[in-house]
């Protein structure tokens with residue numbers, strides 16, 4: 189695994205492209221994170237909270253029914269069973285403990301599907317921090333349950349009405365807030381993106397997924413799986429599980445939505461503080477992503493994914509919204525597990541590609557549960 | 573050797589005056605006439621904003637103007653094309669986000685600016701540590717790269733920023749994004765004083781300088797001001813004539829103040 193140096197680079201990707209006002213804050217955060225990560229008492233506190241509060245370690249589940257249907261051996265890493273229902277809590281617990289250690293009183297966060305916002309609001313309640321979450325107005329409408337959850341947890345939620353009114357614009361607005369409040373506020377960024385040290389730091393907070401899964405797979409299979417599959421929005425759940433397997437022979441598959449394929453359809457660009465693959469027009473204007481899943485509706489991707497793709501270590505295929513709607517139902521009926529729409533993308537790719545993977549073992553990161561998506565799917569499916 | 577922008581600002585400063593650099597969003601209806609109005613009413617240079625889809629340093633007014641401009645089909649190329657014929661007799665700078673530069677390619681963008689008669693560039697999301705590839709290309713093409721200094725910068729950082737700055741040093745007036753404020757933040761003059769301490773280059777305060785009175789207040793310490801949101805709002809509400817009248821008002825306030 190790459191540990192970025194002072195320039196924050198993974199190969200040519202990453203860096204720190206932020207307004208001058210934020211440079212000292214990014215430097216301070218980098219120093220604080222490196223210090224905390226090397227401090228056994230911080231690591232113990234983090235492990236304790238992840239265990240006692242968030243419910244780690246998360247199980248793996250072998251899907252016998254789907255395995256029979258698809259002719260593969262399918263294993264799920266159950267991030268859906270964490271407190272707040274997704275992998276996002278791993279990073280948020282880490283960042284809020286760090287924010288407290290740095291003496292910050294307030295956090296801001298962006299959110300797409302609302303999972304990172306809910307996780308942030310949850311951790312803020314636990315740790316006694318003030319919390320404001322920025323969410324695109326389109327996402328506020330399609331994820332209204334999560335908006336209410338955040339408010340119940342005591343956070344302020346602001347609907348962002350600029351640009352495409354989705355995740356990318358929520359990031360812009362959170363950064364604008366941070367530029368104005370940087371002395372008292374920590375920006376709790378929700379994926380492996382943004383300026384250095386975020387891509388590195390968020391990956392370290394999520395690598396517990398891959399580290400656990402590596403041992404769990406070894407216990408179950410006696411070896412590593414043939415494929416490790418995860419959905420990719422900004423790329424945090426994928427980087428988390430990939431971390432355990434980058435140095436193994438497993439093929440690493442990050443599944444992007446067809447309407448938000450940063451690696452698949454983008455070219456190198458700079459937005460939100462990082463150089464990475466980015467969907468953009470011929471003049472360098474950032475394109476609007478379009479996905480059924482609010483959490484993947486993002487035109488960029490974390491820089492470490494761009495790096496892994498550029499050296500051929502990981503692959504980034506796409507699936508369509510229709511394939512995702514189908515996979516969402518297949519998984520629900522076959523296994524009694526309703527997946528989040530985000531990780532239904534990973535399921536959709538596995539279903540499509542299963543004929544080419546006969547007899548192989550496939551580890552899929554089930555990054556979250558589908559409760560938040562049930563209302564949206566009820567509208568799409570007309571009540572089944 | 574100073575470039576055209578720094579030379580023009582120095583001429584004003586050496587004559588005992590204060591510099592006034594308005595910001596105009598490129599491609600917004602009436603932008604070319606607004607630049608002419610600035611030049612005719614005492615601006616020392618004009619900063620032309622090249623609209624970007626994700627302007628993280630901008631507040632609501634400039635965001636709105638950028639969006640209108642983008643929706644009307646403005647591109648970096650279309651702006652530079654019009655600038656080429658815009659002979660206003662004062663130096664012009666562009667303000668653009670880094671992806672606009674990176675996407676075109678540093679060298680090509682720098683030579684495109686030079687070919688259009690642009691003197692300088694301000695890239696607010698390109699801090700010192702990342703600026704190498706751009707400043708190399710800009711220096712080569714004779715484009716002056718203005719660097720920003722922020723209130724959060726520790727003392728040891730400021731000389732490194734002013735050292736790399738060409739044209740002038742942009743002293744950020746407050747913690748926050750562009751937009752009008754009812755009073756000048758205390759950080760504006762405090763930072764300008766710290767910056768002036770470490771450089772002989774012109775130091776202009778921008779972000780949050782919202783009217784003639786605040787321009788005078790900031791210029792008590794600084795060599796002048798950049799005015800963005802308050803100018804763009806007048807362009808949106810009253811067009812080029814309103815911009816011209818406003819620039820004249822600020823110019824007169826700066827010229828008649830007792831320093």
Ligand SMILES: Cc1ncc(COP(=O)(O)O)c(C=O)c1O
Nearest residue numbers: 303421422423424425483530556
């Ligand atoms: C369950 C779930 N999975 C995945 C994602 C996408 O984020 P990332 O690519 O950072 O894992 C989200 C984001 O909201 C999510 O809620």
